[in-house]
Amino acid sequence: MxxxxxxxxxxxxxxxxxxxxxxxxxxxxxxxxxxxxxxxxxxxxxxxxxxxxxxxxxxxxxxxxxxxxxxxxxxxxxxxxxxxxxxxxxxxxxxxxxxxxxxDPATRPHLGAALAEVAGGRPAAVAQVVDGPDKLIGATLSILGDSWISDGSMAAGPTGQAVADRATAQLRAGRTALVWLGGDADTCPERLSVLVHVAATRPRMLIFGAVDFATALSQAGRFLGYRVTVCDARPVFATTARFPHADEVVVDWPHRYLEHTEVDSRTAVCVLTHDSKFDIPLLRQALELPVGYVGAMGSRRTHEERLRLLREAGVAQDRLARLRSPIGLDLGARMPEETAISITAEIIAHTNHGTGLPLTLGTGPIHRPGDQAVDECPAQRPLLTP
Known part of the structure; x- marks a missing residue:
């Protein structure tokens, strides 16, 4: 909705x-x-x-x-x-x-409040019961800030709290999802299927290295809905005039900025400096953070040297496996604009569990609706019948 x-x-x-x-x-x-x-x-x-x-x-x-x-x-x-x-x-x-x-908005004032938050560009979530006891079908509950409000059918008791907890978790994850919960007398007696509609804050794209490729990538990231930050330690290059599409341009050492800025599981970290004095301390830290994507630009030779230096810096192999390097998909890109498409295409594929292959080479459904669903207990999933 x-x-x-x-x-x-x-x-x-x-x-x-x-x-x-x-x-x-x-x-x-x-x-x-x-x-x-x-x-x-x-x-x-x-x-x-x-x-x-x-x-x-x-x-x-x-x-x-x-x-x-x-x-x-x-x-x-x-x-x-x-x-x-x-x-x-x-x-x-x-x-x-x-x-x-x-x-009827008169009987669901919380829904109007949630829609007002979304219309104003602020985060909110609305949980809608789509399967369960007849009395709860269509019931709604809204997450507004640190509190939740529902219509009468879920206003009190463990069911409302269980739905609110799941809706809050989905809001933090930033994704609309169909979730199954309940069947536990202590937390949620009714077995429910709940659609959690989420309007989250924009995910972050952190671009390190104020280079020409960063100019194009900041524009592509902004187009995709990211809140884009460009960071570089060199003030002569890190200027708002060079990066008009970035939401902010920061002059700081990349690893120092990353240490103190806010990130989450939707954050994309793109390292375009391909200079070891910047890359190594930055990637060492980025690979330990719960971010969604970490990519680094450079040739295959640069990548191998980068891996060696990261190992010497104590980065474990399971962390190194998270690094997307050389950054981007193989599109034959050369120009900064083409490279920006290559990078954002990889981020999209990684986020949505795509293969990155041409659709003509695949089989089965193009879209993956199952990726949107979170199943609390698959064995007890209710039947979604018309």
Whole structure:
């Protein structure tokens, strides 16, 4: 639902009821991920998309029906039609499981508050129960700062706390996910499937080395939604004029800056200096941190020498295995702009567990919806039936 947060925030502020259709499960090559929503208000106004056009008409009519009937949430399944590819179905071959429910902002003030945070560019999460006891289907809970607020069905007791704890964890990880939890009388008696919608702060890209390649990479990183920092110990090169696309330019020794700055599992560290007096202390520290990606520029000869020096500095082999060097995918890149695409392509593949191979050489689904799901207890996973 956070893909349409601006409009939903306005509708909530106007106390305007609406029907919300959300993708809660994906099989095969569906065009949009779990958590994507369409909403329809009482005047027939629609916002959002869940399939890139394949099933929008059918979803729209279902939303109108749910909004008019004011009944319980409904589930709908959409898949490819072998008989008629232009019938209601996904011509890309995927399958969508969609939850449609009526939202009355007056009874869920916390939802409007969460949407206001997202619309304002601040982090928030909304947990939506998609499977479990009938009384909880469609229940929502919002994470706002260090607190959580829910509608009445989860307002008290261990169930609300368990959902809030998982939603908080997903917010910290920065990823929307379908999670399964419960079945424990002490923590969460009901067995639930919960879709946690996350709007997190922008992940960080730390670029070390104020070189021409860093100029192009900072622009590519900004385009991908990263908060980009360029750091170099040389003030003549580390200037905002040279890096207009960076969110900040820092003059400091790279390892000293990395020691004191904030990083997390989504942070990408890109070392472009290929100078051992900068690289070795920086990489020695970076490889010990819980960051998502560490890459270093240089030739294969530079890489081998770098590995030798890192071993001499005491870096263990399991840490060295985290280093992406030479940095980037083999695209035949030479120019800084091409190299920036090579580097960001590797970061995307690494983050999403992609192979980096041409799709023409692969088999099976193009998208990997399973990577979005976190299963607390696979043996007790509930069935997601339409």
């Amino acid at each position: 956070l893909n349409i947060a601006d409009t939903l925030h306005r509708w909530c502020s106007e106390a305007r009821p609406f029907a919300l259709a959300t993708v809660v499960d994906v099989t095969g090559s569906a065009p949009l991920p779990v958590g994507t929503s369409v909403a329809v208000d009482e005047h027939g106004n629609a916002v959002g998309s869940i399939s890139g056009g394949c099933v929008e008409g059918a979803v729209y009519e279902l939303c109108r029906q749910v909004l008019h009937d004011q009944g319980p949430p409904q589930r709908a399944w959409f898949g490819y039609s072998d008989d008629d590819a232009f019938a209601v179905g996904l011509t890309c071959g995927g399958e969508l499981d969609v939850l449609v429910q009526r939202i």
